[in-house]
Amino acid sequence: MAMMRSLLVANRGEIACRIIRTARRLGIVTVAVYSDADADALHVREADEAVHIGPSAARESYLLGDRIIAAALETGAEAIHPGYGFLSENAAFAQAVMDAGLIWVGPDPASITAMGLKDAAKALMSEAGVPVTPGYLGEDQSEARLAAEADAIGYPVLIKAVAGGGGKGMRKVDGPQDFAEALLSCRREAASSFGNDQVLLEKWVTNPRHIEVQVFGDRHGNVVHLFERDCSLQRRHQKVIEEAPAPGMDEATRQAICEAAVRAAKAVDYVGAGTIEFIADGSEGLRADRIWFMEMNTRLQVEHPVTEAITGQDLVEWQLRVASDEPLPVAQAELAIHGWAMEARLYAEDPAKGFLPSIGALEVFELGEGCRVDTGVEEGAEISPFYDPMIAKVIAHGSDRESARRRLAACLDDSAIWPLRTNAGFLVKALEHPAFVAAEIDTGLIGREGEALMPPERPSEEALADAAAAVAGGGGLSGFRLNAPVRGEAVFLLDGEPLTVSFDPRDAGEGQEAVLIAEGGQVWRLSSWRVDGVASGGASDGQVLSPMPGRIISVAVARGEHVAKGQRLLTLEAMKMEHGLVAPFDGVVAEFNAAEGAQVSEGALLVRIDKGEE
Structure with a gap:
């Protein structure tokens, strides 16, 4: 089978741009899909063709499989790449794509289904000889049976929703007296989030590290691994900084965990890119007998660039070649680790306000030099309230961990993004935290050191x-x-x-x-703000801008009126104080956008003064 000639990318943002970039290099024509909110998005402009699929909300656009398949058929696209998130791990969508006569760039629906439920996946892995965390995966979901199993495992234990993800439907229980309440709460959240209130139990790991292995399979019987990544730096179960390889991983342990990952992929006849996620007890360093299977992600991961950096491979190219029925580009023996890579997820969110998303226009969007930047936005773009607020992935590669860490920190340190708030300062603090520098990391580090990682409230x-x-x-x-x-x-x-x-x-x-x-x-x-309490208001071009959000409480001039330098134009009330805005020079009021009682935003043009005839 020849390489596909055209591809529809059923996603948005940075991953859509990332896929389009590789497809273009391979000579594949690309089709983007977009919602109302993404009409002017970067991925739409970078594709050869784009199709509107619905309103801004994802459930009315990017999650509508039928509409996406129709867009592929009407544009003549041969294949669909789902990216990550949205429909990427939806077995029914994958099957519908194939039933429509299109190429699905991903694993077979049966593999997605086999790994979709955590309890069934763990049972399957145990049969395949993959080490799994001590726990309970049984059919009996009665409170009495679950409590008895928790006692047998030994506290602390973790209750997890079988259909969970993103940290939802998870509760740590320290003792039997707390079990009933935690179970009820976990079931309630699981039912609300996933429509399934079944749970499993796991042994709580004292010093947990999140280690995952990139695997890849083709339709010719080949399965390889591309080594491991460490994703232990997390905030509320969400990855913050990822790196490859994993710090402290010796060759014997690496071989054991990577071979286990390959066995896991072979157990479900895996085709394409996948990630086997493990949890490791790092209390005595990384040891093969203290690393257990957690789950499999049957798609490309957000953090795939760190694997690309240390192996020199393009994983999206691998996906497209495997989907075109080609064998894997290289054999296991040809893969090796070169240097070290780290990735930081840059979000439009405000750490000072509980990491709430920051929505609006990116008037300034600049990052430092020396790093790979995967992004779906550019200067002037709007960050929408409808989707995940990640604006870029910043990836550094160096000869060793310290050089990669320094390079990533420097790139983020040199960033300038305005007026939206971002987590860049938080990321710099995390990269420079002594524990992270020393690679003394586990999934609880950010939770313990939260205050120390908060960026300063004011400049030096x-x-x-x-x-x-x-x-x-x-x-x-x-x-x-x-x-x-x-x-x-x-x-x-x-x-x-x-x-x-x-x-x-x-x-x-x-x-x-x-x-x-x-x-x-x-x-x-x-x-600027005058020492006498009167705002300077205007720059040399005569534009008098609102220095802050506030309410206009009085106006002193009108359009067409001659004014003298320093003459008060209007009074703004803000922060329980009155601020007078004055004329920057002698001239005529050419524009007047201020009405008494009106609310104005910071930077709004209120008055424009023309110098008139010289």
């Missing part, structure tokens, strides 16, 4: 001073002269909050209405 004094000099240079701040004292103080607005900054006026440049301070992955906005 040095960064503030430099920014203040840049803002003050144009004379927008009163009280400064070239022969002023070496250090002066003025009040500025830092993200809309008044802040007194000490700086050297002799460092002042041309002056700006506002500057962005990027430091340690964090970004702040410093804007």
Whole structure:
């Protein structure tokens, strides 16, 4: 069978762009699908063709298998690649794709089904000689039987929903007195999230590490592994930083875990890319007799780039070749580990507000040099409330763990993303935490060290001073002269909050209405505010912008009126204070967008002054 000629990517964002990139290199024509929210998305523009599939909500677009298959048929696409998430592990969708006469870029539906339920998968793995965590997977779901099994396993135990994922339907139980309540809560959450309230029990691992092995199979009887990844750095069961290979993994243990992963894949006649996830008890280092099967992900993983970096292989190319019925590109003996790789998931979310998503336009989107960046957005793009807020994966590769760690931290440290909040500062803190530097990691590290990983709330004094000099240079701040004292103080607005900054006026440049301070992955906005409490308001182009969100409580001029420099134009109430905005120079009010009582956002154009005739 020849390589497919055309491919529909049934996904969005960075993974859609990632798949399109490899397909284009292989000469494959690509078709994107998009919802209302993604009409102008990067993946839509990068594909050769794009089809609208519905409203913004995923359940009305990206989760509608029939609509996606119809889009493939009407565009003449030969194959469908599901990416990850959405329909990627939906056996019914995979079967429907094949029934429509299309190529499914993924494992057979039977393999997806076999690994879809955690209890059945564990029983299958146990039969195949793959070590599984001590626990209970039985049909008897009565509270009495489950409590008895928990006693036999030994506390602490973990209750898990059999159809779970993403940390939902999981409860740690420290003793028998807490078991009944935890079971009830777990079942309730499982029923709500997955429509299935059945649970399994596992031994709670004291120093857990999340180790996974990339496997790949073809239709010619070949199954290989591409070594392991460590995904132990997690927040609430969600991966934060992944690396390959796993720190502290000796060759004997690596061989044992990777061979077990290959046995697992062969047990379900696996075809394509898959990941066998293991949990390891790291209390005495990584040992083969303390690593147990957890589950299998029957798709490409978010963190696949670290495996690509250490092996020099393109896993999406492998997927497309295997789906075209070609044998695997290389044999096991030809695969080797080269150096070290780390990946950080960069999210539009605010660590200071419980990691809530940050929604809106990416007015500034810059990352440091020296790393691979997989993204589905660009400067000016909108981060939508409808989908996962991951904006990029940043991947560093080095000769050893320390060089990869330093490179990744430097790239994130040099980032500047505005006005959305991101977790870049949090990621830098995590990468620089002494325990992570020393590779003393387990899945509870972030939970224990949460406060120490929070980025600073304000920039360093040095960064503030430099920014203040840049803002003050144009004379927008009163009280400064070239022969002023070496250090002066003025009040500025830092993200809309008044802040007194000490700086050297002799460092002042041309002056700006506002500057962005990027430091340690964090970004702040410093804007001008007169020492006498009257906002400077305007820059040299005559645009008077709102320095902060607030309400206009009075207006003092009208459109067409002549004004003098320093004349009050309007008064803004914000943060329980009144702020007067004044004319930056003599001129005429050419534009006036301020109405008494109106609410305005930071940066809104309120007044524009023209200098008129010279």
